[in-house]
Amino acid sequence: MKHTKVKDLLNSTNTIDEVSVKGWVRTFRNNQFIALNDGSVIHNIQCVVDFENTPEETLKRITTGAAVAIKGSLVESQGKGQKYEIKVSQVEILGDSDAEKFPMQPKKHSLEFLRENAHLRTRTNLFGAIMRVRSVLSFAIHQYFQEKGFVYVNTPIITGSDAEGAGEMFKVTALPFDKTPRTEEGKVDYKEDFFGKETNLTVSGQLEAETYAMSLGQVYTFGPTFRAENSNTSRHLAEFWMVEPEVAFNDLDANMDLAEDFIQYVIKYAMERCEDDLKFLDERLAAEEKQKPQNERSGMGLLEKLQFVLENNFKRVSYTEAIDILKNSKPNKNKKFNYIIEEWGADLQSEHERYLVEKHFKSPVILFDYPAKIKAFYMRLNDDNKTVRAMDILFPGIGEIVGGSQREERLDVLQQKIAELGIDEEELWWYLDTRRFGTAVHSGFGLGFERLVLFVTGMSNIRDVIPFPRTPQNAEF
Structure with missing residues (x-):
């Protein structure tokens, strides 16, 4: 008999004489009531066992965490909290569970404890809800771009270029560590390596995506990226996912229009399809806030x-207007900010971004035209020669969620910027070719997917919105 998902049983419009359901035991009380969950929905379904006619050996093996198959009839619930329950006619234990050692007991666990048990933490309501929301958001991203006629491009994970110019990249090598080949100058001889050159894990698929945008018009990447930044904070991961659209013939204004429309679409999509999970997460956050x-x-x-x-x-x-607002704000004048804004050119921190969103404008904010010195080489230089056509989207509670720009399409200007930063032009010959052959105005942005999931779920630590977080000194599981 084919088994039915718990979600479908709870959404049933009538009782059913015969049903089969499989899942994991959340709780088993009074030798009679099983709270069963199969991951399809945040709610458990109550299964009422006829303990008088069920073998004692079977009852002993129905423990928290055990996988079971249950047959019975879907009937109207005698208790409160749900419309239907299952009157059990047969229960089969599919896998044993050591009740005394199973970590996910029916009690509140700390988030740190759950991170240490990341392989089991989705057995909790909290992480089940987070990962269902993450899945829906991921699908919404693809659906949005596909509906808009974008081409999905898989950009390389292994790359020879540093898109950000930050140098915080993981090296990819097949060279032995004990007998690493060296040049006459004593440097590592990467010509002996697998790819014949120095290679790294990518920090962004943007540069490669730009080349495809200049032939396919509008493309997007959605894949893993890596950053070897030794930051052990609640906002940093060494491995994370990035969404990066690139659009030919889009200027900065069109880029901002696209980013705003995109974010509102995916959030609305999740709210419509994850109603129960988001309600649970909303209640959880409210309870957490009361403790502060x-x-x-x-x-x-x-x-x-x-x-x-x-x-x-x-x-x-504009960045310039934002700096004026922040310089004259009460928190800045009263030195309440951790980072005091004193002059134009400062790199804004999360506290400044949140002030603009939550206190001053009381709406999401898009900052644009940043100082060139604090932004990447590929951003288009403005006529003032000191700002670039960059933009960041700021959200309440989180600060920056999107960063993007109009790209520098002028070959001579791009070459000059590369030279000023000491980047080897030969490493980017293919990127510069897009400015030599059919160059045109184009723009794009990057959305850190985990940052989006963090915002939508209300979690405060980015390690809790990715299945298996990779951080400094931590590559467990």
């Missing part, structure tokens, strides 16, 4: 924040 001192509370619930993004047009503000 009054002055540390965000003042906005999860669902309220999501609705805030959907209902408000994103306010577009």
Whole structure:
């Protein structure tokens, strides 16, 4: 008999004489009531066992974490909390579970403990909800771009270029560590390596995506990226996923239009399809906020924040205007900011970004025209020769969620910027070719997928929104 998902049984419009369901035991109480979950929905279905006619040996093996197959009839529930329950006629234990050693007991666990048991943490309501939301957001991203006629491009994970110019990259090599070949100058001889040159794990698929945009018009990448930044914070991962669209003939204004429309689409999509999970996460966040001192509370619930993004047009503000606002703000004048804004050219921190969104404009904000010195080489230089056509999208509670720009399409200007930064032009010969042959205005942006999941789920640590986090000194599982 084919088994039915718990979600479908709970959504049933009528009772059913014969059903089969499989899942994992969340709790088993009074030798009679099994709370069963199969991952399809946050809610458990109650299964009522006829303990008088069930072998004692079977009852002993129904423990928290055990996988079971249950047959019975779907009947109207006698208790409160759900419409239907299963009157069990047969229960089969599919896999044993050591009740005393199973880590995911029916009690509240710390997030740190759950990270240490990441292979089992989706057995909890919290992580089941997070990963279902993550899955829906991932699908929504593909659906949005496919509906808009974008071409999905798989850019390389192994690369010989540093898109960000930051140098914080993981090296990829097949050379032995004990007898590494050296040149006459004593440097590593990468000609002896697998690819015949120095290679790394990518920090971005942008440069490769640009080449495809200049022939296919509009493309997007969605894949893993890597950064060897030794930052052990709640906002950093060594391995994370990036969404990066690139569009030919789009200037910065069109790029901002695209980013705003895209973000609102995927958030709305998740809200419509993850209603129960988001309600649970909203209630969880509200309970967490109550434990904080009054002055540390965000003042906005999860669902309220999501609705805030959907209902408000994103306010577009130049970096220069934002600096003036921040310099004259009370937190800055009273030295309440950790990083005091003193002059134009400062690199904005999360506290500044959140002030602009949550206190000053009370709407999502898009900052544009940043100082060239704090942005990447590929961003288009403005006529003032000191700012570039860059843009960042700022959200409540999280700060920057998207970074993008109009790309520098002029060959001579791009070559000059590369030279000023000491980048080897020969390494980017293929990238420069797109400026030699059929160059045109084009733009794109990057969205850190985990940053989006963090915002939509209301979690505070980025390690809790990716299945198996990779961070400094941690590559478990």
